[in-house]
Amino acid sequence: MEEIKKAIVEFAESSKKTKFYFKDIEKAVQKKIPDAKAREIKKACTALINEGTLIYFSTGSSTMYGLKGRGITEDPS
Amino acid sequence: MAFEPKEPQKEIKYQELRIYSDEELNNYTEEELKQFKIKHDIPDVEELEKGPWPSFVADAKREALRRRKLADDRMLIDRDVVEDMLGQLQLSFDDGETHWKHGGIVGVFGYGGGVIGRYSDVPEKFPSITAFHTLRVNQPASKFYNTDFLRSLCDLWEYRGSGLLNMHGSTGDIILLGTTTEQLEPIFYELTHELQQDLGGSGSNLRTPSCCIGKARCEFACIDTQDLCYELTTYYQDELHRPAFPYKFKFKIDGCPNGCVASIARADMSFIGTWRDEIRIDQEAVKAYMAGEIEPNAGAHKGRDWGKFDIQKEVIDLCPAQCMELDNGELKINNQECVRCMHCINVMPRALKPGKDTGVTILCGAKAPILEGAQMSTMIVPFMKAEPPYDNIKEFIEKVWEWWMEEGKNRERLGELIQRFGLPKFLEVVGLPPAPQMVKIPRENPYIFWKEEDVPGGWDRDIKDYRARHKR
Ligand code: HEM
Ligand code: HEM
Numbered sequence A: 001m002e003e004i005k006k007a008i009v010e011f012a013e014s015s016k017k018t019k020f021y022f023k024d025i026e027k028a029v030q031k032k033i034p035d036a037k038a039r040e041i042k043k044a045c046t047a048l049i050n051e052g053t054l055i056y057f058s059t060g061s062s063t064m065y066g067l068k069g070r071g072i073t074e075d076p077s
Numbered sequence B: 001m002a003f004e005p006k007e008p009q010k011e012i013k014y015q016e017l018r019i020y021s022d023e024e025l026n027n028y029t030e031e032e033l034k035q036f037k038i039k040h041d042i043p044d045v046e047e048l049e050k051g052p053w054p055s056f057v058a059d060a061k062r063e064a065l066r067r068r069k070l071a072d073d074r075m076l077i078d079r080d081v082v083e084d085m086l087g088q089l090q091l092s093f094d095d096g097e098t099h100w101k102h103g104g105i106v107g108v109f110g111y112g113g114g115v116i117g118r119y120s121d122v123p124e125k126f127p128s129i130t131a132f133h134t135l136r137v138n139q140p141a142s143k144f145y146n147t148d149f150l151r152s153l154c155d156l157w158e159y160r161g162s163g164l165l166n167m168h169g170s171t172g173d174i175i176l177l178g179t180t181t182e183q184l185e186p187i188f189y190e191l192t193h194e195l196q197q198d199l200g201g202s203g204s205n206l207r208t209p210s211c212c213i214g215k216a217r218c219e220f221a222c223i224d225t226q227d228l229c230y231e232l233t234t235y236y237q238d239e240l241h242r243p244a245f246p247y248k249f250k251f252k253i254d255g256c257p258n259g260c261v262a263s264i265a266r267a268d269m270s271f272i273g274t275w276r277d278e279i280r281i282d283q284e285a286v287k288a289y290m291a292g293e294i295e296p297n298a299g300a301h302k303g304r305d306w307g308k309f310d311i312q313k314e315v316i317d318l319c320p321a322q323c324m325e326l327d328n329g330e331l332k333i334n335n336q337e338c339v340r341c342m343h344c345i346n347v348m349p350r351a352l353k354p355g356k357d358t359g360v361t362i363l364c365g366a367k368a369p370i371l372e373g374a375q376m377s378t379m380i381v382p383f384m385k386a387e388p389p390y391d392n393i394k395e396f397i398e399k400v401w402e403w404w405m406e407e408g409k410n411r412e413r414l415g416e417l418i419q420r421f422g423l424p425k426f427l428e429v430v431g432l433p434p435a436p437q438m439v440k441i442p443r444e445n446p447y448i449f450w451k452e453e454d455v456p457g458g459w460d461r462d463i464k465d466y467r468a469r470h471k472r
């Protein structure tokens, strides 16, 4: 779990983008930890959300994740 | 089995939760309403009041007037929000484009859905709606409320929001339209702690499941739609609130093929109650219908004189499966051929009833035309029992999700994924044999690809044996 969380944060910090689909995160984590399962990655994302490290970004129809304080603010534009 | 909430539910009493007095709730007269002008000129918006139907514009003006007259400390967001909302709508008519900015990071803590960020892109003109977020509230199964609940909800929303709401959005949720970012957490707290109602789904997650009225009032219900809806809602809380799907996913549940929530057209996974034994026939009642003693369709079409009820013309000849006949005054049904269209049962509900061995048909893949064209769900599971705790249904759901989460592209609905891979692949994923009922149109793809395990002997052959018979 801690290892997956670390991989998520590293990916979110190093990526050029500021918003990620869950699938982007999943792929990035599995590159580092090939046997990480989608369910575990989701749990790690939820934990990071609850810790306040990650935040959700929602358009209403789809949802993305972002690193708190990096690039995305409350303003949608 | 009777409906059993998982936690004891407290009784919601408006007298304990109310925020406004009767005087505050009735704080203007109809005369005042007639004289009332909002602070913006909205000629095109007012056109919408002129048709024969009730208009949200008329309702919004009432709300604007009430807010004008409430005391300052009786509303926690700007009193002008309704007037500014109407003003901005007029500006959109003038410009032919929307002035709402959509989306963002607003939400309540830990939830990835239920709040949809909305901002005005002309806040200098309409300052009160600079932030005007929408909340989706998970409606109770079949939308049963009592007035204590509704009044408490409306008071809460008047106090902490715009007072504008929509019963119900097309997903089924109660839609609370317009509040500021600061009010989101307090509203969420009161909704969950006082009103015992959760937020619904939005974004890339399981959307709020919804169902028809089912066994609560409808004798056609083949399954307990409310129980299944409640079970799926509570069991899949994580999927509802913490988005990790490629895109949205909807469950809708109809108690019978009449399809009152139109699950076949509106859900990624549609559950439709059905039966696998025989339509129950009460021959005496059939005779009573034929003799004109019982009104067909329970009197639903009696506004006009259709002449004497003719069972041959109105029922038997209209059976899409042509599987009914009258034999010496006895109605016979060849149930093998019946397609469960419900027509005969709808016309003669006192004579015909769905069978007793009931369950669900599960269909997958309906969607609106956003990325690809619109489509209806395709029948995947012809029949499955639907009884608590619904383990068989959950097992099916999870197989589908696993595949979609693995293979689905960002923003690809299940129906589009099935189209991309083909139905045979999907059937393989869920482990079901193809059935004729899945075929919508005659085959249009001329190719058949055999799998090695389907071919006797597989791909290997004895080349010497072959060459003994075929020269190079
Ligand atoms: C019992 C004998 C034969 C069978 C069962 C047979 C079967 C086929 C089949 C199934 C196709 C594909 C059709 C399509 O997918 O559109 C085909 C195409 C073709 N066959 Fe045969 N064939 C036979 C004999 C022959 C012979 C003797 C020749 C030439 C001397 C031949 C030349 C071709 C050609 C050129 C095509 C391609 C035609 C096109 O695509 O327009 N076939 N054949
Ligand atoms: C400039 C000359 C030619 C042109 C532009 C041409 C064009 C084509 C085209 C467009 C196809 C259809 C491909 C497909 O839909 O999959 C085709 C198929 C075919 N052509 Fe030609 N062709 C030419 C010369 C020839 C010659 C000289 C022969 C035989 C001696 C020939 C034999 C065939 C055969 C057997 C097929 C069927 C192949 C298959 O379906 O697998 N073609 N050709």
Ligand code: SF4
Pocket (backbone or CB within 6 Å): B212, B213, B214, B218, B219, B220, B221, B222, B254, B255, B256, B257, B258, B259, B260, B261
């Ligand atoms: S779908 Fe069937 S069971 Fe449900 S309310 Fe409609 S007629 Fe009744």
Ligand code: SF4
Pocket (backbone or CB within 6 Å): B318, B319, B320, B321, B322, B323, B324, B333, B337, B338, B339, B340, B341, B342, B343, B344, B345
């Ligand atoms: S339900 Fe429809 S298909 Fe079945 S017997 Fe009645 S009319 Fe025919």
